[in-house]
Amino acid sequence: MIEIDNVVKTYRDARACDGVSLMIDPRTICALVGTSGSGKTTLLRMINRLVQPTSGHIRIDGRDVMSVPAYELRRQMGYVIQGHGLFPHWTIAQNVGTVPSLLGWDRARIDKRIDDLLDLFQLDPATYRHRMPHQLSGGQRQRVGVARALAAKPNILLMDEPFGALDPVTRGKAQEDLRAIQKKFGTTIVLVTHDMDEAIHLGDRIAVMDKGHLLQHASPAEIIANPATDFVRELVGTTDRAFRLLSLAPLGDHLEQGKAEGEPLDAGMTLRTAYSELLWSGRKAAPVSRDGLPVGIVTLDGLGKLAARP
Numbered sequence: 001m002i003e004i005d006n007v008v009k010t011y012r013d014a015r016a017c018d019g020v021s022l023m024i025d026p027r028t029i030c031a032l033v034g035t036s037g038s039g040k041t042t043l044l045r046m047i048n049r050l051v052q053p054t055s056g057h058i059r060i061d062g063r064d065v066m067s068v069p070a071y072e073l074r075r076q077m078g079y080v081i082q083g084h085g086l087f088p089h090w091t092i093a094q095n096v097g098t099v100p101s102l103l104g105w106d107r108a109r110i111d112k113r114i115d116d117l118l119d120l121f122q123l124d125p126a127t128y129r130h131r132m133p134h135q136l137s138g139g140q141r142q143r144v145g146v147a148r149a150l151a152a153k154p155n156i157l158l159m160d161e162p163f164g165a166l167d168p169v170t171r172g173k174a175q176e177d178l179r180a181i182q183k184k185f186g187t188t189i190v191l192v193t194h195d196m197d198e199a200i201h202l203g204d205r206i207a208v209m210d211k212g213h214l215l216q217h218a219s220p221a222e223i224i225a226n227p228a229t230d231f232v233r234e235l236v237g238t239t240d241r242a243f244r245l246l247s248l249a250p251l252g253d254h255l256e257q258g259k260a261e262g263e264p265l266d267a268g269m270t271l272r273t274a275y276s277e278l279l280w281s282g283r284k285a286a287p288v289s290r291d292g293l294p295v296g297i298v299t300l301d302g303l304g305k306l307a308a309r310p
């Protein structure tokens with residue numbers, strides 16, 4: 001549990017964070033969103049003491065971060081920034097093994113961890129271990145950045161615009177990888193992003209900030225359906241909120257009974273994708289299958305109801 005309790009950070013002429021209180025549950029992803037200069041990065045960096053609060057407290061499992069030596073705290077938490085932050089003159093293996101080496105793990109354990117992580121991020125260890133960061137693509141470097149942050153099995157991962165520099169396809173893949181890894185390890189993730197789609201897609205909860213204030217902290221569905229202020233409404237965008245609602249749930253969660261013709265849709269796709277598929281194939285209904293077996297149907301009418309204002 002990360003507990004942010006009435007935290008203020010003032011710089012000479014700015015209140016970067018102005019009385020922010022927020023609870024982040026273990027094993028969840030909290031997406032911090034807001035316009036530029038709203039205080040997201042400042043808040044994130046106070047969690048690992050890269051920035052010191054002017055007042056207020058941040059506690060991790062009940063322990064005030066200011067009472068833990070900064071180096072110890074940062075070794076317990078992964079930190080990923082935009083543009084990966086890899087050491088350019090170190091090999092990929094040395095980069096990934098940084099924190100385990102600092103923690104004094106023995107060589108065999110470090111090597112195994114490096115190989116496991118490279119495997120996990122689909123970077124063949126034999127090929128990539130000895131390469132230098134400049135010999136990788138931007139997307140690969142970003143994966144190595146996340147692998148490095150996870151190397152010492154931290155409970156908490158802090159991410160500041162980690163996918164901001166990636167093209168949309170690579171970015172989508174990186175988001176899927178992150179979701180899968182978060183599920184597998186149960187890591188608590190705090191993710192700063194400018195991108196509301198990314199926040200909706202990845203966040204169990206979204207925290208919206210503006211001018212140092214926390215405006216709303218709620219689930220993506222709640223933020224879309226009931227934005228707390230005009231600013232939040234504007235950030236969510238009104239033109240495609242129906243589609244955003246549909247993008248939150250898998251088709252398999254909203255099956256209907258009945259008969260439908262044609263190529264089945266997979267129960268794992270989102271309701272939004274199913275809607276698009278129905279429109280594209282000119283059908284009002286389609287069968288749904290899971291692992292090749294029929295499990296129900298989906299209809300345009302049914303999807304229409306799910307997309308309507310709750």
Ligand SMILES: Nc1ncnc2c1ncn2[C@@H]1O[C@H](COP(=O)(O)OP(=O)(O)OP(=O)(O)O)[C@@H](O)[C@H]1O
Nearest residue numbers: 011012014016034035036037038039040041042043
């Ligand atoms: N070291 C600093 N000294 C003075 N002012 C600062 C410092 N760091 C941040 N600020 C100010 O605090 C405010 C919040 O900055 P912060 O970087 O937290 O915003 P942000 O929401 O992360 O923005 P962005 O999305 O552009 O990264 C801004 O007005 C910024 O100019």
